[in-house]
Amino acid sequence: MHHGRLDYETALGLKELRTRIAKAGIPSSKLDESINIATWNIRHFGRGRRTNQSLHYIAEILGQFDLIAITELSKNVRDLKKVIDYLGPYWDVVFSDYTYDYGGNGERIAYLFDKRAVVFTGLAAELDPPRKKNKSTGEWETKLSWWRSPFMASFAAGNFDFVLITAHIRWGNSLKERQRSLQLLADWVDKKRKDAYGIDKDIIVMGDFNIPKIDDDLFKAITSRGLRIPDVLRGMEHGSNLAKDKRYDQILYYPSYTKTFTNKGGIVDFHTGGIDKLYPNKELSHAKYTYQLSDHLPLWMNLDVDLDDERIDQVITRAEQRLAKAQRERDQE
Numbered sequence: 001m002h003h004g005r006l007d008y009e010t011a012l013g014l015k016e017l018r019t020r021i022a023k024a025g026i027p028s029s030k031l032d033e034s035i036n037i038a039t040w041n042i043r044h045f046g047r048g049r050r051t052n053q054s055l056h057y058i059a060e061i062l063g064q065f066d067l068i069a070i071t072e073l074s075k076n077v078r079d080l081k082k083v084i085d086y087l088g089p090y091w092d093v094v095f096s097d098y099t100y101d102y103g104g105n106g107e108r109i110a111y112l113f114d115k116r117a118v119v120f121t122g123l124a125a126e127l128d129p130p131r132k133k134n135k136s137t138g139e140w141e142t143k144l145s146w147w148r149s150p151f152m153a154s155f156a157a158g159n160f161d162f163v164l165i166t167a168h169i170r171w172g173n174s175l176k177e178r179q180r181s182l183q184l185l186a187d188w189v190d191k192k193r194k195d196a197y198g199i200d201k202d203i204i205v206m207g208d209f210n211i212p213k214i215d216d217d218l219f220k221a222i223t224s225r226g227l228r229i230p231d232v233l234r235g236m237e238h239g240s241n242l243a244k245d246k247r248y249d250q251i252l253y254y255p256s257y258t259k260t261f262t263n264k265g266g267i268v269d270f271h272t273g274g275i276d277k278l279y280p281n282k283e284l285s286h287a288k289y290t291y292q293l294s295d296h297l298p299l300w301m302n303l304d305v306d307l308d309d310e311r312i313d314q315v316i317t318r319a320e321q322r323l324a325k326a327q328r329e330r331d332q333e
Helices: 008-022 052-062 078-087 175-194 217-222 286-292 308-332
Strands: 034-045 067-074 091-095 107-114 119-126 131-133 140-142 151-157 160-168 203-208 249-253 261-267 299-304
Touching (some): 034 052, 034 249, 034 286, 052 078, 067 078, 078 091, 091 119, 107 151, 107 160, 249 299
Parallel strands (some): 034 067, 160 203
Antiparallel strands (some): 034 299, 067 107, 091 107, 119 151, 131 140, 151 160, 203 249, 261 299
């Protein structure tokens, strides 16, 4: 971390923040063996005025991970650039464009990553909803919009190549609207996974899905095509909002490699312990505090990216299954 010169109050706050972060139990990543990934909705990140003190705190939290999907990044990326300076020269970012109309809320999605652990492999694109041809006009049109386009990018760590897809699903006027958006995303990701020309079949889906609880209709929509939540996250007793009673944020995957998602994951609770210890000598209301840090807690997972043993075992298993099938066919002749 490259915090540079700090004032007394920021130093005190960082000391307290590090104590809170340590309680999350995030393991140390190991080059070519394991990485820690996270998704964090940083409230209106880049919109309005955040203090340098808050940007130091955000950098400290982000620096616990190797790859982070950030939602609610503003069209103005000035604060993101400051945070990257604090993180240091090994850090890089890939981010989406923003939608100009009000429906997009001026938001981007970003992937922030430590180049020593994770490599960006070239694919970066916003998801377009499926289109159908209007027979009367000849135009290809969409029936449903996400408002804020999900964003995907390809990465590699160790010998694990994967594609991340991150979304910030709109709240909408009803649960049915939200459910339609989530179902559309599940259908799109499933189609991409089956695409013969897809860059990689290992897809991880992350972000703020505005799902209140596990196994409700909204959760069933996003998991209807085979995406699953890692067991360690399913078993969490709390959510990722500050009150820890909502499961808005999710990390989902297709279980191609059983070892990849380890039994280590959870949230980083930077909030419990109060505002005053993070911002000593400042009178900061809860509402203003959420615009300095966030109203969401980061959700994280540890990934095993050394898959040689499992890949070798899978090759052997498939070969032995083919041999056994061939033997049965010969025996039936």
